[in-house]
Amino acid sequence: MKNADKAIHLCSCNGTVPIDIKRLADALRLDAPLDVGAQLCRRDAHAFSRLLGNAPEAIVGCTQESALLRDLADEAGGAPGVSFINLRDMAGRSAGGADVQPALAARLAMARLGEPAPVPAVSYESSGQLLIIGPAGAALGWAREAQRLHGDRLAINVLTTDNDGTELPVRREYPLASGRAVTVSGWLGAFEVSWQRANAIDLDACVRCNACIEACPEGAIGYDYQVDAARCTGQRACVKACADIGAIDFAAIGSVRSETYDLVLDLSEPALIRIPHPPQGYFAPGRDPLEQSLALQKIVTLVGEFEKPKFFTYRQSICAHSRNSRQGCNRCIDVCSTSAIRADGDGVFVEPHLCMGCGACATVCPSGAMRYAYPSASDVALRVKTALQAWRAAGGGAARVLFHSEERGEELLALTGRRRGLPADLLPVAVHDVASVGLELMLAALCYGAAQCVILSHGDQPEAYGEATKAQADIGRTVLSALGFTSDALSEIQADEPAELAAKLANLPEARMACPPAGFALPAEKRGALEFCLEHLARHATRKPEAISLQAGAPFGAVNIDTKACTLCMSCVGACPASALMDGGESPKLRFLERNCVQCGLCVNTCPENALSLQPRLIIGEAARRECVLNEAEPFHCVVCSKAFGTRQMIDSMTTRLSAHSMFADGDALRRLQMCADCRVIDMMKKPGRETSVFDL
Structure with missing residues (x-):
């Protein structure tokens, strides 16, 4: 992720964005002068097109007119790597009219960085096999619309779950079934749907000849071709009438049938899959006709082959989930909003097709076995470090780094900035999902010179994400306070509307973190990254405590031992995934290395003598790297x-x-x-x- 040699084209947006060409060029260490126009989308369009033709890659400081400017770039036949960033609303207007050059420089510096290192791709393939599930009236109605509007792209299938008397279509245009106890699993292109047959008449085999209706003495069969069990007396005249077709079989009621589909439109209430982030290709719009229509429009776009990054990497060897059937850490399973993670022996298994890339699993993982890969914490930290360096080079003072989501957060910040401007000391940094911002990134931002690190979330965020972020920030606040820094350096805010966000930004505590900027690159390994950050903070701290007591669940700490109960059987050594507990080789001795301990509890749960207990705490420096002997015997x-x-x-x-x-x-x-x-x-x-x-x- 190195600085790319990209041409930069800026626009003052009709003079409303003050741009100091020299300060920005100096801050960014540019050899060539910046190209600045007042109306790239109007008066300066011709000059813009001409300049683009001479550049292989370019950054354009405007997103409002990106469609027009991209067309101009295509016509010019140059800059195939053109990218657009929002400078006006995210950095170019300041609440109170303060200097915006540091914010502009920081945003441009991040844009100049190359793309993160590529990761393996996760592939989906959908041929358009759509299953519509729900009450007969709604399911058949939307099947008719889908067939009429998108029959050339979608293969419609219907599963009715509540036979409300709706008559079946006069023409057979798609497979039709009825059932109950429906289950849906899988993802785009690979859904498996199972259901129990709820009625004697197989709607897919039925030819709708009406022989059963005429034969039924109780009138228990209507033009929905389903048997009303309350009225049926079991004479089976319908079975005889349908003997040649064989569509009626009372013995088949309750039998289970399974089929595979590419897409699922679930009109059930409540939805069959009730998790915060359902799988790709599954839509549950509820009963709102508008939402149902929008869902169908999205479904049509999901026919073909698709790819997404594999957002995670996983090392089972250091995973603290389980050892020898003893339970340890379960945090990634508990926090996952897509149900993509499940137990798998001593480790866990992550289904990459279900993973949406929120990164919460990596945030809560104490050992670093689960790691966020795209972009990695190292890549995000480099963006923050580069941005803060440019901020200071442009003459900026204390900066608040605000992590926000790429889509929802970016839009909310832009709307807020368009109205009154964002605070002049605010440096927004986009991530795929703020749930991926763990303690190592929060502390890295402070180590790189930020006066405050703020996490922006939204009301529709899964509750577990917010709890995970708060738990990480609470640990950070405890450590900062113990070292003599302000605990206000880490903050979380939640907002969904521009006015709400503006008010919460204005009410943030004063940014008072003062730590000389670090020069290290954040390691990819989580424990190493935390160690770098903590040692940098401790080096410049006003207080030097021997140990910092932490809250339960913190990923640092000691193991206490009852030496009278311990028999040195070494069961705990075999269970420890982090090599924090070690034997004494040829001598009967139990050794402990505190820097490695992740407080997973496997040693406590494994010990047959109940001789061990956990003590959450943090020791920084050589003391944590020094082995100690917990117990030894003759x-x-x-x-x-x-x-x-x-x-x-x-x-x-x-x-x-x-x-x-x-x-x-x-x-x-x-x-x-x-x-x-x-x-x-x-x-x-x-x-x-x-x-x-x-x-x-």
């Missing part, structure tokens, strides 16, 4: 050959517990517990005792 030596093979405490405990067992009733068997493996076998061969059976065990 080695036990074989009573025959004197070889050390365990601890005296463990052998004594085992001897005491097994002394009452029938297999160890005689002294020889009990004495073998005090022998090493080799001597134990030799002794059994020399002194064969009574035969034992499985009933003695």
Whole structure:
């Protein structure tokens, strides 16, 4: 993600955006002068087209007229890599008329960076097989509209779930079924839908000859071709009338049928999939006809082949989810809004087709096993670092970095800036979803010189996302306060309307964070990134506490041990995914490295003696990198050959517990517990005792 050599074309938007060419060029370290027009979309359009023809890549500081300017670029035959950024509303107008050059420089500096490193793609393929599920009236009505408007692109299928007496169409134009207990799973191009047959008449096999209607003595069958169970007395005259067709089978009621589809329009109330972010290709617009119409319009666009980035990477070797069927960390599963993550043995499995790229899983992961890959935290941190460097080079003072979502947040900020301008000290940084902004990015922004880091979310954000962000910020605030910095340096705001956002930005606490800018590049590995940030902050802190107490759930801390209960069986060492707990090699010793501990609790849940407990805290620097011995014991030596093979405490405990067992009733068997493996076998061969059976065990 290096600085690209791109031509820059700016517009003062009829003189409403003050642009200081020299300050911006100096701040961005440009060799060529900036091209600035007053009306790129009008009077200066011809000159703009001419300049574009000479540049392989270009940045245009206008998004309002991007459609027109892109057409001009295409006509000029140049700048195939032209990109557009909103300078006017996001940086060019300041509330209170303050200097906007630092904000302009920072935004341009971010735009000059290249694209993040490519990641593997996730592919979808849809041939247009659409299933409409819902009450008969609504489902058949929208099937008729879909067939009429989009029959050339969509293959319509209907599954009615509430037979309200709606007559079936006079012509068979699509497969039709009825059912109950419907389940939907999968994603665009690969949905699997299962349902139980709820009626004796198979609507897909029925030829609608009306023989069953005429034969039914109770009048239990109407022109919806379904049997009214309340009126049917079981004479089965309809079955005889339909014998040649075979569409009526009362024994088939309750049987399960499954089919696959590319797209699903779910008109059920409530929806069949009730999660914050349903899968691609699934639409549940509810009962609002307008929303149903909009859903159908979106469905038509989802025919063909599609790709998206694989947003995550996962390393099972350091995942703290489970060990030996003992539960540890479950945070990524709990926070995922798409149900894309499930338990998979000692680790987890992420279905990339369901993942929407929110990044909350990576935010809450304590070990860094789950990592946000596109863009990575390193890429986002580089954008922040580059922007703040340009901000300062343009003469800017204290800056507040505000992380916001690329679409919703960008639009809200632009609308707010268009009205009265954004605060002059605000530096917006777009991310795919603010749920991906974890503690390492928050602290990195402060380390790179931001006076404050703010997270902007919206009311429709899943509740778990907000809780995750707050938990991360709370840890950061605790650490900052303990080090003598202001805890106000980390803030979260939620807004959905421009006036609301403007008010909340105005009411933010004063930005007072003062830390010399760091020069490091944020490592890709999460624990390493946090260590870099924390050590930089500690280096410039006014307070130097030995340890900082943290809230439960923090990913840092110690393991406390009851040495009287611990037998040094080393079960905890085998369970620890982060190598924080280690054995002593040839000596009976339990060692601990605090910098590695993620407080997952696997050691506590695994310990057979209940000898361990967690202590959330943070130690920064050499003390955290120094191994300590939690417990050690006198080695036990074989009573025959004197070889050390365990601890005296463990052998004594085992001897005491097994002394009452029938297999160890005689002294020889009990004495073998005090022998090493080799001597134990030799002794059994020399002194064969009574035969034992499985009933003695």
